[in-house]
Amino acid sequence: MxxxxxxxxxxxxxxxxxxxxxxxxxxxxxxxxxxxxxxxxxxGDYTRLRIMMALEVSEMCVCCIGESLDMSDSAVSHQLKILKDSNLVKSRREGKFVYYSLSDDHVKSIIDIAVEHLSEESE
Amino acid sequence: MxxxxxxxxxxxxxxxxxxxxxxxxxxxxxxxxxxxxxxxxxxGDYTRLRIMMALEVSEMCVCCIGESLDMSDSAVSHQLKILKDSNLVKSRREGKFVYYSLSDDHVKSIIDIAVEHLSEESE
DNA sequence: CTTTCAATTGAATACCTGTTCAATTGAATG
DNA sequence: CATTCAATTGAACAGGTATTCAATTGAAAG
Known part of the structure; x- marks a missing residue:
């Protein structure tokens, strides 16, 4: 035993x-x-990250995001829904357009930290 | 025209x-x-994140990670390979065991930022 | 040299998820 | 009220990826 x-x-x-x-x-x-x-x-998704980085530059309507990033409006809208449900972006309607923007500056700070890490990596 | x-x-x-x-x-x-x-x-992967958080506590051999997280050694090894190729973890062999640990404290700082963000979220 | 145990590897599988496509909704305009 | 344009939605499809399983490698010990 x-x-x-x-x-x-x-x-x-x-x-x-x-x-x-x-x-x-x-x-x-x-x-x-x-x-x-x-x-x-x-x-972690390429297109979602691009959308967020685009919105760092300026708020935009759905079709402008699509045009900036060369994506279909539908694909953009699907991803925006995910980002909005997660409170990373917010939206406001103005006439026919729905303008999206980042909810706060957490997004920017998190991306910045990662960028910093990756740049140190390659030294 | x-x-x-x-x-x-x-x-x-x-x-x-x-x-x-x-x-x-x-x-x-x-x-x-x-x-x-x-x-x-x-x-962004649940098990990879758990592995990294486990390694924040202590370096460990592959089978101990598996046991701590209730995963097969094979699954752990596959994920460790990905993390090592990305320079997030490093390893050293000692006899029969291969001990893994975090490469540096970037991992911890990045996770901490995200945790902080999520906790602010729920206020 | 054979055995044992830790770890790795490759192939197959199953799951998840992002895009596309078609249809629909919402708001403004003639 | 019909039309137009922006945006959303749901279903189908396709690509990527994590896990499993079986086989193999590596190192120590009898």
Whole structure:
């Protein structure tokens, strides 16, 4: 009857055990990590990122965004919906046009940090 | 013979035209935006993000990461390869084990910024 | 040299997600 | 009220990607 009966799967070194337990304790709950990864995913798509960077320059209506980025209005609208549902952009209607803009400057600051990281990378 | 022959697609208002041209001028070239979106994508996957957050706590061997996060060693190894190719994690071999750790503290700072953003969001 | 365990790899699979296309809604205008 | 243009929506499609599974490599120990 060995001492290891409760540790019968892989990587059973006691030293490693302690680390595993420590990590399990300190890891945030699944929900918040999911939220975080979904947040990063918003920036992880090429066209969505381009839309946000375009809106850093100026607010624009849907068709202007499409023309600036050479995308169909439909594709733009779909992505804008995702960004709006995530509170990264907001919109206002003026006559026939719906103008989109960034909700706040979090977007810019997050992109800036990443740009900075990537530029340091290539040194 | 109208003046609009060169502007015969949608959204032809001169006011909008100027904005479109401004945005086109100020938008970074495609390559750098692609790099940026790929960078964010690394954080945009649930399991990859969990791996990085686990490594914030301590360096670990592959099987310990798997055990901490309840994933197969193979799945962990595949993701670690992606993270290593992107220079977000590094590894060292010690006997039979390969220990992984974060390359630098950029990972932590980027995650922290996002966490901060999300917490402000919910106020 | 054979065995054992950790880690990696490649191929196949399954899932997710962005785009397209067609149809529809909303608002202004004649 | 019909028309026009901007925008939205839903369904279908296609491309990318994470996981699984099986096989293999690498290092230590008997």
């Amino acid at each position: 060995k001492d290891e009966t409760e540790f019968d799967d892989s990587c059973t070194h006691t030293l490693h055990r302690e680390v595993v337990e420590l990590v399990k304790k300190n890891l945030p709950e699944g929900k918040s990590v999911t939220d975080l990864s979904e947040f990063f995913s918003l920036f | 109208k003046d609009e022959t060169e502007f015969d697609d949608s959204c032809t208002h001169t006011l909008h035209r100027e904005v479109v041209e401004l945005v086109k001028k100020n938008l970074p070239e495609g390559k750098s935006v692609t790099d940026l979106s790929e960078f964010f994508s690394l954080f």
